[in-house]
Amino acid sequence: MNSLTMKKDNCIGVFDSGVGGISELKELVQLLPNENYIYYGDSLHAPYGEKTPEQVFELVNRVVRYLLSQDVKAIVIACNTATSVAVSRLREMYPEISIIGMEPALKKAVSTEKRNKVLVMATPVTLHLEKYRQLQRKLEAQADFVSVECPGLAKRIERGDFEAEDLKMMLRGFLEPYRGTVDNVVLGCTHYPFVKKQIHEILGDLPLIDGGKGTSSQVKRLLEEKNLLNDQSNPGSIRFESSMGTEEEIQNYKNLYDLYEV
Secondary structure: OOHHHOOOOOOEEEEEOOOOOHHHHHHHHHHOOOOOEEEEEOHHHOOHHHOOHHHHHHHHHHHHHHHHHOOOOEEEEOOHHHHHHHHHHHHHHOOOOEEEOOOOOHHHHOOOOOOEEEEEEEOHHHHHOHHHHHHHHHHOOOEEEEEEEOOOHHHHHHOOOOOOHHHHHHHHHHHHHHOOOOOEEEEOOOOHHHHHHHHHHHHOOOOEEOOHHHHHHHHHHHHHHOOOOOOOOOOOOEEEEEOOOOHHHHHHHHHHHHHOOO
């Protein structure tokens, strides 16, 4: 694949281990409504956050190769775990295409006015990778970070029914010990924005920070640099695909897309 053969009306590929990246897709469509999108959810293998880094890389590389076969003009890894594990290697392997990843938005959570306490919710894999630890160490002079592993949360969010008591109990188990002790919360997984309301019910009206807007802005900038922004005047299309290969799962993606509010 050669960047010179890319066309403005080619799709932007967006993928996640499941439904989480739909939150980022919604951010992208809000900023770039005239683009065409393929959203690929690897729900068959979700969640990535509890697999080994090598398992995650193999899964991510398989999806990237599929999206390249669909002639996408950019790929957004709308998954913090997949980004942390794979994005550097993928950029080396596929230099001909822009690959944009997501990372926990720690920098956005740091206050310039006072030293604040930041709670970081993320998957076990993300929090244990050296890449995350390096980012946290760089910012420790400016803020205090509390890293909270949330095993099973992304998998539970995949099932939907966000008002169910079992999901609220899981969130309380992760978050109640920090009620009244932190200034803001970093949502370090693209699944977590789907339960902002439930997090607020536990922790109060704290700022909840994710990397969605920053990632979509980066996509726009890179496409502008390559003169690949779609210049059509009509809204673009969205094609949903899933490794589950079922119409039920595709409909689930569409329902969540309609439900999610940017």
